[in-house]
Amino acid sequence: xxxxxxxxxxxxSSGARVVLDADAIRRAVLRMAHQIxxxxxxxxxxxxxxxxxxxxxxxxxxxxxxxxIEQVEVxxxxxxxxLYRDDYAQIGPRPLARTHFPVDAQGMTVILVDDVLFxxxxxxxAMEAVIDQGRPAAIELAVLVDRGHRELxxxxxxxxxxxxxxxxxxVRVRLAEHDGVDAVAIEPARRRS
Amino acid sequence: xxRHLLDMRALDADTITTVLDTAEAFGDLAARPIKKVPxxxxxxxxxxxxxxxxxxxVSFEIAxxxxxxxxxxxxxxxxxxxxxxxxxxxALTLQAMGVDAIVVRHHASGAARQLxxxxxxxxxxxxxxxxxxxxxxxxxxxxxxxxxGRLEGLHVAVVGDVLHSRVARSVVQGLQxxxxxxxxxxxxxxxxxxxxxxxxxxSHDLDPVLGKADVVYLLRVQRERMREQFIPSIRExxxxxxxxxxxxxxxxxxxxxxxxxPMNRGVELTADxxxxxxxxxxxxxxxxxxxxxSCLYLMLGGEQREQPAAGDGRSDLSAVARR
Numbered sequence: 001x002x003x004x005x006x007x008x009x010x011x012x013s014s015g016a017r018v019v020l021d022a023d024a025i026r027r028a029v030l031r032m033a034h035q036i037x038x039x040x041x042x043x044x045x046x047x048x049x050x051x052x053x054x055x056x057x058x059x060x061x062x063x064x065x066x067x068x069i070e071q072v073e074v075x076x077x078x079x080x081x082x083l084y085r086d087d088y089a090q091i092g093p094r095p096l097a098r099t100h101f102p103v104d105a106q107g108m109t110v111i112l113v114d115d116v117l118f119x120x121x122x123x124x125x126a127m128e129a130v131i132d133q134g135r136p137a138a139i140e141l142a143v144l145v146d147r148g149h150r151e152l153x154x155x156x157x158x159x160x161x162x163x164x165x166x167x168x169x170x171v172r173v174r175l176a177e178h179d180g181v182d183a184v185a186i187e188p189a190r191r192r193s
Numbered sequence: 194x195x196r197h198l199l200d201m202r203a204l205d206a207d208t209i210t211t212v213l214d215t216a217e218a219f220g221d222l223a224a225r226p227i228k229k230v231p232x233x234x235x236x237x238x239x240x241x242x243x244x245x246x247x248x249x250x251v252s253f254e255i256a257x258x259x260x261x262x263x264x265x266x267x268x269x270x271x272x273x274x275x276x277x278x279x280x281x282x283x284a285l286t287l288q289a290m291g292v293d294a295i296v297v298r299h300h301a302s303g304a305a306r307q308l309x310x311x312x313x314x315x316x317x318x319x320x321x322x323x324x325x326x327x328x329x330x331x332x333x334x335x336x337x338x339x340x341x342g343r344l345e346g347l348h349v350a351v352v353g354d355v356l357h358s359r360v361a362r363s364v365v366q367g368l369q370x371x372x373x374x375x376x377x378x379x380x381x382x383x384x385x386x387x388x389x390x391x392x393x394x395x396s397h398d399l400d401p402v403l404g405k406a407d408v409v410y411l412l413r414v415q416r417e418r419m420r421e422q423f424i425p426s427i428r429e430x431x432x433x434x435x436x437x438x439x440x441x442x443x444x445x446x447x448x449x450x451x452x453x454x455p456m457n458r459g460v461e462l463t464a465d466x467x468x469x470x471x472x473x474x475x476x477x478x479x480x481x482x483x484x485x486x487s488c489l490y491l492m493l494g495g496e497q498r499e500q501p502a503a504g505d506g507r508s509d510l511s512a513v514a515r516r
Contacts (some may be wrong), residue, residue, distance in 0.1 A: 080218065083230040083490075092495025093210075096218035132227045 008074035015188040016172070019054050020161055022182035025144065025175075028160030029058065032142055033065035036111065043072040044139065046193070047108040049079045051126050053098040058144055062113060075102040079112070084125035106134035111157075115135035115173040117143040120154035145184055147171050195271070195492045197316045199305050201327045201366040209371060213335050216487035221319070222259060229355060233262035236293040236493055241283070243269040243299045248454055248478060249319050249329070253296045256485035262493075265292065280304060281311055288312045293493055302359075315492045323359050323418070329453055330363035332484040334371060336477050337408055340449060344371040350402045351393075352378040353412035353434055356385050356420065360453045361412055364448070365393060378402050379412075379434060382423045399434055403443040411436060411452045411461040427460055436462040441469060449473050 020028065040046060043066055050059030056078050063076040080097040112126045127139055142158035147165045161184070165171060170187045174180075195208070204212075222228050238257040240250050250266065257264045266289070278286075280299065287295060294315040295469055297305050302322035309316045320326040338344050349368055355361045355377050365375050375393040388395055396402050400499045403409070414430060431437075436450065444450075450462070450472040458464045467474065 083232045088232055089235075090495070093215075093491050095488075096215050098218060116360045125436060128231070132224060132230070 001158050011041065017187075018183055018185045019163060020145075020184035025160070025182045025184065028144060029061045030065050032158040032160055033062050033069060033191045035071055037066055039157075040109065043070065043074045045107070045109050045111045047101075047103060047105060047136075048074050048076040049101075049110055049112055049126070050076065051112060051114040051122060051131065052078060054173055055079075057175050058115060059113040059141075062142065067143060071108050077101045079126055079129055080127035081122060081129050081147050084129045087127070092111060101133055103135055105130055105136045109134050109138045109140065110136045111140045113142045113144055115175070116171050117141070117146045117154075117156050118149055118160075118171075118179070120150045120152035123154050144173060145171055146173050159190045176180045195315075195488070196310050197305075198327050199309070199316065199318045200325050200491065201330050201363040201370070203372065204327070204367070206264055206370050206372075209331070209334065209367065211492065212214045212331055212484065212487050213338055214482070215491060216331075216335050216483040219483040219486040219490070221480070222486075227259060229259050231261045232490060233257065233260040233493055235267065236262045237291065238262045238294045238489065239265040239267055239287050239292040239296045239314075240319075241287065241295050243280075243297075243304075244320065245401070246298055247447065248481070249298065252478070252481040253317075253319065253328075253485050255482050256489060259482070260486055261491055262489070280308070284308050284311045288314065292339045294489065296316075314500060317488060319494070320359055323357055324362065326359040326363050328481070328485055329360050329486060330367040331488070332477060332481045333364050333410070333451060334367050335484050336451065336473050336480050337373075339476070339480065340473060341407065344368070344373050346372065346374075348374045348376070348405055349408040349410055350376045350378050350406040351410045351412065352399060352436075354383045354414050354423075355379055355388065355412065356423070357382045357413045357415040364410065365391060368454060369393075376402050376406070399440065400443065403440055404445060406444070407448055409436065409448060409450050410445065411450065411456070413453065413455065414457060414460050414481070425493070431460050435460060436466050438463065441466050444471075449478060454478065
């Protein structure tokens with residue numbers, strides 16, 4: 001989440017720099033799907049959980065690519081972490097989305113999927129949300145973009161693109177399912193969330 | 194987004210929709226092995242009940258606990274209230290102990306609003322006299338929307354003791370805000386004098402209303418609030434306004450029956466109708482928890498408690514509590 005949902009002034013906002021286009025995103029997701037299958041020698045026991053909102057279509061794309069690579073179906077669910085965030089007292093309530101586990105998380109290797117890894121706070125909240133559903137065998141993290149600036153001891157297992165950024169910049173991920181177009185851009189926005 | 198929850202008139206359609214949408218996500222929690230989320234950890238919710246209530250108090254208590262809030266139950270019986278303490282002093286005591294939200298039920302209309310003038314805590318009205326019961330209305334709207342997929346354009350017959358019913362006031366206002374149609378049905382003695390101003394149809398006869406209603410909402414006959422002879426007898430009420438098997442047959446096939454509880458079997462509805470498959474009464478109770486979680490979640494986040502300006506007339510007690 002994080003900076004991905006920063007100012008939505010439009011694609012042409014001044015100073016925006018596109019760092020991944022649709023083809024680059026497609027290749028990055030495909031590579032991550034290969035890496036996931038390679039590391040686990042297949043898809044048995046895997047559960048992909050897309051973190052709302054843009055982790056959800058990314059998880060579906062990973063599942064689709066995995067299905068094409070090895071003709072396996074990876075169960076894919078959605079995870080909303082708003083109730084587990086550590087900034088409720090400061091920021092206040094956020095809109096809630098549905099959490100859906102297609103299978104019991106107990107004993108599964110849960111792969112959390114998000115668009116941007118930034119402070120790590122969303123990933124921390126997501127881990128807690130998953131563990132409340134049952135004790136998974138392991139939890140891994142797949143992100144399209146790792147922009148750095150971690151505030152917690154968290155790293156991603158699968159990264160589409162490492163993107164060094166300045167703190168005052170904002171990474172904007174747009175995905176066709178949500179935004180009509182695939183693109184990752186760096187914008188000189190000031191807001192940090 | 195919500196400072197206090199006192200009155201359904203204060204909620205516009207967008208706010209109601211947000212409460213109901215949020216409640217849907219909380220509804221999923223009930224199906225999980227761990228039905229608790231850490232969101233309100235460290236917050237304290239006080240149930241301050243000056244009137245008897247089981248389902249509303251328990252529902253609020255479960256809602257707060259599933260959000261990990263600490264819950265204090267304070268009922269008038271067996272408390273300092275029975276020793277003559279006023280609402281104000283009780284409120285200031287709770288304030289001094291640092292509660293974040295007060296869920297209040299009181300026999301006097303306007304008690305919840307009065308409370309907001311004395312405390313910094315968020316106040317949720319759980320029923321004030323004959324005035325309002327907003328969380329009941331919200332859970333009813335949620336239940337209707339869950340069943341029909343919408344509220345707009347539905348027709349709801351609200352039957353019975355409208356005069357004494359805070360539930361009726363809240364439900365009717367909520368339905369109207371969400372563009373549903375309402376017919377009030379009951380004997381003239383049990384409809385308020387001001388019912389003409391409610392912008393609802395009025396019928397003193399139940400039978401002609403049955404066929405066109407999507408929802409029949411039966412109100413409890415509140416004998417404890419009736420200080421005069423409003424109806425000749427309970428038997429006559431049941432015959433004229435009660436929902437029995439014959440009347441059940443007059444309903445449209447898709448119509449549903451609701452009741453805010455506790456119901457008087459044999460009065461508002463016969464026992465077999467209460468157990469008919471097209472009643473949503475059990476769902477109303479279930480949904481009450483999710484809707485109240487939604488209200489607490491939407492009200493208790495964000496900026497830490499506001500610091501009131503100095504010299505605002507609050508007692509020293511509350512000033513001490515804020516330090």
